[in-house]
Amino acid sequence: MNPKIFAKLAFFILTLGLALFQAPRFALAQEEVLRIGDVLSIDLPGEAALNKEFQIDRRGQVMLPEVGSVKVAGKSLPDANKMISDKLAKMFRDLDRLSVTLKDRKLLVTVLGYVKTPGPVELPGDANVQMALNAAGGLAQGAQLDRMQVRRGNDSIPFDFKKYMDSGDTTLLPELRPLDTIFVPASPLTGNVQIEFDGRTLAQAGDGAEDRTAIKVFGEVNNPAVFAFKQGTSAVDMIMRAGGVTRYASVEQIRLITQGKPRVFNLQDYLDSGDKSQLPMIEPGSTIFVPKQVEEIRRGALTVYIMGEVARPGAFEGKPGTGFIDILANSGGPTRFADTRQIRLLRADGKVEMVDLVKFTENPDAGKLPAVRPGDAIFVPEKTDTNEPSWLKIPTTRAVQVLGAVHKPGRFEWSDDMTMFDLIAQAGGPTARADVSALQILKHEKDRAKPVLFDLGAFLEKGGSLRDVPKIHAGYLIMVPELPQDPSDNKSQWVRQGADRSIYIMGQVGNPGRYAFNDNLGFLDILGAANGPTGNADMRNIRISHRNGEGAKVTKLDLGRYFETGDETLLPKVRVGDVIFVPDRNREWLDESKENTVRVLGSVSKPGRYRFSDDMTILDLLAQAGGPTSDAYQDKIVVVNLGCCQNEARVFNLIDFAKKGDITKMPVVRTGDTVYVPSIAQSDWKIFMDGVRDVVSVLSIFALIGGL
């Protein structure tokens, strides 16, 4: 063969081969089927309305301007070109230059279930499930990863997203098609009620749910739960997933049930030896139980036991030479409830010895402690009130009764060696509400009883001779009275307070009434107890009636003076039974005695009786009476002085005083005096002029008679 011919033939064959190789590819492109979400580009020169991109919607149509929709989904691109051209021919011309090309592919799917923003999403044409989940905002807490579904029409394709996440194998995920729905189910662990929960807490509680292959880990682990099975997991891995063992776990006795067969896993041995043959591997559906450590009964050749009312009862390992006190101290010592006089030592051979620890502490030589041997037990009993003898065992001739406001009233055995203070102490002492100022002691003398009062409060405060403390004998009764609840509000209780312990305060005080009192208290105490004087109180004229049985005696107190000077000696000594009266400052004038007032009469604005004191003057008095009136004869104001021995009068020239200010011409005014301001009609000039008028009248009459 001619080489040239051979070369041409070879070129022809090569060209034909290439053409045959390209032809199917072109044919495939031409035959590619359009689907929902694809973006078409339509070009028709000169038509601005068409020269843009059109996406195939969820119904498989493209919406063309002026001619409406054309369904192209499922068609090849040439078929779609022809359909579009035919549709546009109704409204457009020169469609020869029309071209339709596939611009881009999009994937329209819907994501529902446990994702953050469920709904339709638009994805790139080659997107997979993970991209769809991401476009829907990602998975929500509580999503079940291994049971997701892709729904396509009436079909449902399940897939294990967790497995894909573990392996990265994209073949585990179904290929998405337009209009597919991805559904993410909820984990059974989320329950039937929608609540906000913490994913970390949920994970700690286990991720196995009701899966039959899940691994159950419980007992003395920190987070007992059901966990999903993973291939190649050991018992230690599962215990670690459960948070490890607690301090109470019995790590030598871990129970493992695999395939229905139980076995014991000694974690302690494994950790000590590192022998992997001892480490069991976990099969699907296994159960692991970590039991609680059981207290061992300790017993040894040198063990001594101590029990009862000690701080730390238990067994102690003794050594030769260990004594009773050593063991007691190691156990923390007796508690406050321990009866240390009756400690029992139980010997190993069954004998019992009594130990009086108090006696030993008082005199170690007198009460030696026994030696303690291994196997012995020390029992410290509880101190109980039942040790007290029955009250019937104490006859009346050896008992006294304490009643009232003490902490432990009752009947007590008595010895004349004791004092009344011993007795009150034995009764627990007075309560906070006890009135210790009036202890009542009922003495028995033959068939008669005689009450005696004793002021314990004063004795404790001031002291005194012990001879004054009443002697108590068997058969006596001591009553500690209680203070009244509230003397101002609780009137029903007033009878509980005897009159011989009361003081009375009346008039202008905050809370007038009857108050408990004793000789240790003073005037200000009772005034303060009554909430002090009111705003209307006349503090300069307080009266105290002393009712001490030695005749009537009334003291007047100027409390204002006390507040001015702070002179404590002004305050009267008040005693039980006294009556304090604080008068009203605005009381009726009839209540004022004439010895304490000055009468102002005549031509003043407010004639009347006015209180007066020696630090006042006649000017103060006139001002108090409203001053002279317009018809007052101010030159001759008369002061009638009621002295001890004779009555005298003086005049005061107010006009002259106003002009000159001569204070030497002010008359003396004292309480009991009378001030009279005459009217102008009583002036000398007025009287003279009246006389002249009368004379002229008489003379005029005579003149008329003479003229006749």
Next chain:
Amino acid sequence: MNFARNMMPLAFVALVVTGCGGVSWPPEGKGGWAEHPRLTPLPAHDPVAVAKQRLEQIAWDGGSRLFPGRIADVRVLLTRAEREQVGGFKQDVALTLINADAALDDLAQRLPPR
């Protein structure tokens, strides 16, 4: 005219009688503010002045610290005595001074021994 001449003496007598008649007033008072510092103090030998000196001595000896209220009460009492003295009420002064002296004796006894 004769009548008028006869009536003139009578009218004169009537006017004189009218002018001489009328109200008689008590004497002018004094001493109502006798304790005022502007006024002249009482002579040193006056009983009221003696009592006031005694009061001041008691106050100086500790009375004003121990019982200032009672000192003030006695001072008021002596003010009354001073007013009565200047006002001319001699018998009242004596009675007031008796009370004041009793109060001063009481205060003197309350003083602590020197």
